[in-house]
Amino acid sequence: DTGVSQNPRHKITKRGQNVTFRCDPISEHNRLYWYRQTLGQGPEFLTYFQNEAQLEKSRLLSDRFSAERPKGSFSTLEIQRTEQGDSAMYLCASSPEGSGRLIGELFFGEGSRLTVL
C-alpha cells in the first residue's frame, strides 16, 4: 500500500495524558500536513512541513501541540496534557512538489481518532 499511513487509528486517553500520533506520507511527497476534523465539520489546517522544515502553523495549534518531521519522512504530532476539547480525528496529508493538476492536491490518510475522557 503506497498511500498515507497513520497510527494509531484510534486512541482513548484520560484528560491530562500525553498522546502521540504518527504519519507516514507517500514516499515521494515532500510536503506533509496535519489537519483536525471534529464531528460534522470539515477538516481544519493545523500545520505544514516541507521536508523537515515546519513552515506554517495555525493558531489552532496551541502550545500543548507539537509536530515534528525530523528526517523529512514520517511526522509525529504530540498533544500534551490532553483536554476533552482535543477529541477529534487528526488527519495527515501529503502532496508532491510540482505544478499543474497536482498543485496543492492533498492525499489524506485515514486519520487517528482521539477520544479524551
Place this chain on the structure above:
Amino acid sequence: ELKVEQNPLFLSMQEGKNYTIYCNYSTTSDRLYWYRQDPGKSLESLFVLLSNGAVKQEGRLMASLDTKARLSTLHITAAVHDLSATYFCAVARAHHGGSQGNLIFGKGTKLSVKP
C-alpha cells in the same frame, strides 16, 4: 478571513435523480477542490479546479468553477446508491506562502441516495 459555505448540508436523493451541491467562498482564491469522504474513511480527491469557467467530469459527477461569483457547483447526474458519502469543497488561501495545501474546507454535504 476566507470562509467557505456549502449548501445543502444534508441531501437525501432518490436513485436516478439529478441534484447540485453549491460551494460559496468569501475571498479570492486560485484553486478549489472537491473531496469525498465515506464514514470512517479518508478524504478522496475528486476534482481540482484552477481557473474561471473550469469544468471537470468524472462519471456521474461534474464540477464547475465561477471565480467571479466565487461559486463552485458539484452536479450529480442520475444518482446511484454508491454516491452516498459526504462531499467537501475546499479553497486554497490565496498567496499563502508556499504550502499550497493550507485549505479552508466547507462543512460538507452529507448525501444519501435511496433506492
